Amino acid sequence: MFSLSQRFQQTSNQALSFAIFAAAFVVATFWAQLYMENAFHLSSSVSNVKPSINVRTSRYYGSINGKPKENLKVSFDLNADLAPLFNWNTKQVFVYVTAAYNGKLKPGVKSEVTLWDSIITDKESSQISLSNMKSKYSIWDVEEKLSERELTLKLHWNIQPWIGSLVYGETEGQSTVLIPQSQSTQKTKVKATQ
Numbered sequence: 001m002f003s004l005s006q007r008f009q010q011t012s013n014q015a016l017s018f019a020i021f022a023a024a025f026v027v028a029t030f031w032a033q034l035y036m037e038n039a040f041h042l043s044s045s046v047s048n049v050k051p052s053i054n055v056r057t058s059r060y061y062g063s064i065n066g067k068p069k070e071n072l073k074v075s076f077d078l079n080a081d082l083a084p085l086f087n088w089n090t091k092q093v094f095v096y097v098t099a100a101y102n103g104k105l106k107p108g109v110k111s112e113v114t115l116w117d118s119i120i121t122d123k124e125s126s127q128i129s130l131s132n133m134k135s136k137y138s139i140w141d142v143e144e145k146l147s148e149r150e151l152t153l154k155l156h157w158n159i160q161p162w163i164g165s166l167v168y169g170e171t172e173g174q175s176t177v178l179i180p181q182s183q184s185t186q187k188t189k190v191k192a193t194q
Contacts, residue, residue, distance in 0.1 A: 023163055023164075026089060026163045026164065027089075027161075027163060027164040027165075029089075030087065030088075030089040030161060030163075030164060031167075033087045033089075034084075034085070034087070034159075034167070037084035037085075037087070038084060039084040039085050039169070040169055041172060042080065042081070042082065042084060042085075042157075042169075042171045042172065043080075043171055043172045043173045044078065044079065044080035044128075044155040044171035044172070044173045045077075045078070045079040045080070045173055046076055046077070046078055046097065046153045046154065046155060046173065046174060046175040047076070047077045047079075047175055048075075048076060048077040048131075048132070049074060049075075049076045049151070049153055049175050049177045050074065050075045050076070051072055051073070051074045051151055051177060051179045051180065052072070052073050052074070052075075052180075053070050053071070053072055053146060053147050053179065053180060053181065053182035054070070054071045054072075054073070054182065055068045055069070055070055055071070055182050067144075069140065069141075069144050070141070070144065070145050070146045070147060070182055071138050071139070071140055071146075072138065072139040072146050072151075072179065073134065073135055073138055073139075074099065074115055074134075074135045074139075074151070074153070075132055075133060075134045075135070076097070076115075076116075076130075076132075076133055076135075076153060076175070077130060077131050077132065077133070078097065078116075078128055078129070078130040078133060078155065079128065079129050079130075080095075080127075080128045080155055080171055081126065081127050081128075082095065082120065082126040082127075082128065082157060083123055083126045083127070085126065085157060085159055086122070086123040086126055089161045089162050089163060089164065090159055090160075090161055090162075091121075091160045091161060091162050092119055092120060092121045092160050093119070093120045093126070093157055093158065093159050093160070094117065094118075094119055094120075094157070094158040094160065095117065095118050095119075095120060095128070095155065095156070095157050095158075096114050096115075096116065096117035096118075096155075096156050096157075096158075097114070097115050097116045097117070097135075097153055097154070097155055097156075098112050098113065098114055098115065098153070098154055098156055099112070099113055099114075099115050099139065099151050099152065099153050100112040100151070100152045100154070101146070101149045101150060101151050101152070101179070102149060102150070103141075103142075103143065104143060104145075104149075105142070105143055111141065113137070113139050114137060115135035115136065115137055115139070115153070116133060116135050116136050116137070117136065146179055147179050147180060147181045147182060148178065148179060148180075148181065149178070149179050150176055150177070150178055150179075151176065151177050151178070151179050152174055152175070152176045153174060153175045153176075153177075154170055154171070154173075154174040155170065155171045155173075156168070156169070156170045156171075157169050157170070157171070
């Protein structure tokens with residue numbers, strides 16, 4: 001005859017085995033739905049990108065001896081439909097626009113920073129249509145100058161499911177612009193040529 005502790009152990013083992021099987025089934029069907037909805041091939045439109053450079057001093061972002069550095073802010077338009085990312089296992093989707101640019105100190109090495117982000121909690125809010133949106137975050141680089149580099153903007157997403165691991169992806173479609181010179185740099189060049 002089984003003792004009470006043996007019966008408890010057998011029951012808890014069966015419950016744990018069932019829970020693991022159920023979780024694996026949920027994750028598998030979640031991924032299958034994402035592939036059937038073509039969620040990994042979404043397109044977006046990042047357009048009307050307007051970068052603006054300011055020369056500012058900040059002791060927190062690499063200013064040496066109070067010497068000012070270039071600081072970049074960007075405004076842009078964004079259109080995307082992220083509805084295929086939502087199904088019964090999606091808790092929320094974190095979306096963010098990144099800007100990538102090449103460094104001059106290490107050629108071929110790209111820096112990528114986040115300019116704007118948002119959390120979408122339901123399918124009804126998954127249609128993004130932003131016009132003349134200003135970046136939430138400024139770009140401060142290790143180098144003093146950001147101007148005269150190519151800046152590539154792209155929309156990324158991150159699904160946070162109820163059960164399972166995080167799912168990362170990016171939309172197809174990007175926008176590339178040249179970062180202009182700052183007003184103070186242009187004035188310095190004009191004074192030097194006169």
